Amino acid sequence: MPLTKTRKKLKISVRQGVLLVLLAFLLYLILGTVLPFLHHPKVSAETRAGFEAQEFRAQGSGSGGRIRCIDDNAEALRWRIRLIESAQRELIYSTYEFHDDESGKDVLAALLAAADRGVRVRLITDGLTGAHRFRKSPYFQAVAAHENIEVRIYNPPNLLLPWKIQLRLHDKYVIADEHAYLLGGRNTFDLFLGDTSERQNIDRELLVYAPEGTPESLLQVRAYFERIWAEEASRPFSGSSSKKAAEAAQTLRSRWAALEKDAAPTDWEAETFPAGKITLLSGETAPVNKEPAVWYALSELMKEGRDIVIQTPYIILSGAMREDLAEICGSADSVRILLNAVENGANPFGCTDYLNQKEKIWATGAQVYEFSGGNSLHTKTVLIDEDLSIIGSFNLDMRSAYLDTELMLVVESPELNAQLRAQAAEQQEHSRWQEDGTYVYGPLYQHKGFTPFKRIVYALMRVLILPIRHLM
Structure with a gap:
């Protein structure tokens, strides 16, 4: 009888030990995933010193x-x-x-x-x-x-x-x-x-x-x-x-x-048109918490412009990025951001953060257009004045700025810029935006709405993402 009790106690102890080990490992995974990135690096003095906005324009002296x-x-x-x-x-x-x-x-x-x-x-x-x-x-x-x-x-x-x-x-x-x-x-x-x-x-x-x-x-x-x-x-x-x-x-x-x-033969000349200077923006390639080199270059180029258009699937800004955006808006005549309406977005984290942060984004002075035109917008583009177009993989979020590898091409081409501005203007017709605290709807905006279930999910996510938004 005492031996049977001892065996039962031993089994319980083993189960408890295994459970404690699993819980400890789960805690290690959660903390190890979240804590190391609470503080993101700042732009280095070397990166700042090495940036020259005029280097992105050939001004007729070269071809990309x-x-x-x-x-x-x-x-x-x-x-x-x-x-x-x-x-x-x-x-x-x-x-x-x-x-x-x-x-x-x-x-x-x-x-x-x-x-x-x-x-x-x-x-x-x-x-x-x-x-x-x-x-x-x-x-x-x-x-x-x-x-x-x-x-x-x-x-x-x-x-x-x-x-x-x-x-x-x-x-x-x-x-x-x-x-x-x-x-x-x-x-x-x-x-x-x-x-x-x-x-x-x-x-x-x-x-x-x-x-x-x-x-x-x-x-x-x-x-x-x-x-x-x-x-x-x-x-x-x-x-x-x-x-x-x-x-x-x-x-x-x-x-x-x-x-x-x-397959049909390709006439490469006929299918393309000439551009001025083309320059690659890139950051660190190692899997580390990165200095925001690509975002720094983008923001500095935008600070030089008067008419800015940004296309991004969603927007998730750190405090420093929001300050940069406010500075851009303060120096430019017009800053327009075209992103998915929450009802049209494919990234629930990006959509949820926008619900939490949109007043702060609007307060920077940017005019935000919330796109709802059927398919979800995944485009990443920045247009500066009439000649610079920047295209690539960089989302306007902290993940692209600090965590992931990203590339953007800065293209000097009035023809490309005009083409992309026309497309952005067309997408604005499918958007809504704020005027005097009230939403104004473009003539082609598609009203989708939320199901009751989706409203509940987003209400919960607005709270749940707060401890991890620095990873988004």
Whole structure:
């Protein structure tokens, strides 16, 4: 009898011990994810000293190559395929998120076909979104197994180092040899590419092409890639020669045969127009709490302008970023911010923070247009006066400023600027904005409203996000 009681007490003690260990580990994960980023770095004196606003304009003395702005998702997929097909020696492909859905398979088929004809292919994707997906997909395993293809996963999650989970690769670009590249905000799956998905995001990227020579901005993007490729956090991913992977490779080759048959020849000159200077904005490539180098450059350029338009999916500002925005508004004649109406947004955290912070944002002096035009806005663009357009992956939030890797292209081109301003004006027709404390609705604004359940969810989230908004 005493032995039986002792065994029962021992079992209870073991269970309690296991539970305590699990709770302690859970606490470690939560604190390790949240606490290290309570205080973000400031801009260094070196970064401040090295910035010169006039360096972003050639003022007629040089050319950055020929460009094309790509806003249509079906067109974006076609240009990816064309760019990959044009490579003769090397392809570089970077993306935050890559799926093996319809558009993803088209891109994988094109990459595999390039490798088959002897092109060296290097592919990098983020570890949080890509590590598990690449391991379980025979299509990614088939591509990674090719002798001419190298794949790396940036900062794959490690539960023993929970602070690293917050630090993501958010860059999206494709480089073909030394003649052309594509850079912007699109991920590689059906929500952003092609026309097979019923629901699609509105996004943007820029094609840069040089008929002769190599664009200086391409060299900048390539140098940036080499830095992030060489990071210790960029881990090699090995493919598989399994039966499933071999079948997937055959499927991709058959898919490419159909794509190649339907492809039309590309007149690169006719499809593009000349631009002035093009300059890359980038920050640190290591997974660390970063100084806000890209935001600093953006804000300093905006302070030089009189007429500013910002397009961003959502806005989540630190106190320092809000002070910068107020300074921009104080020096400019007009600052307009175009973002998703809460009812139209795809990011619930960004939408919730806007509900909490919108009065403070309005108080900076910016005129905020809340877009509701069907699909969700995913565009990241800054327009400064009549000649500068800035396009890339940077959201107007703390995550882009301090945590993730981000790229933006500063393009000197009145033609591009006019094109993007016209599109922004059209999107304002689908928006609402504040005048004298009252919402005014554009003629094409789509009223969506909230379900009772969604109202309850957002009410709860407005409280729950407060301890973690520095991570958003």
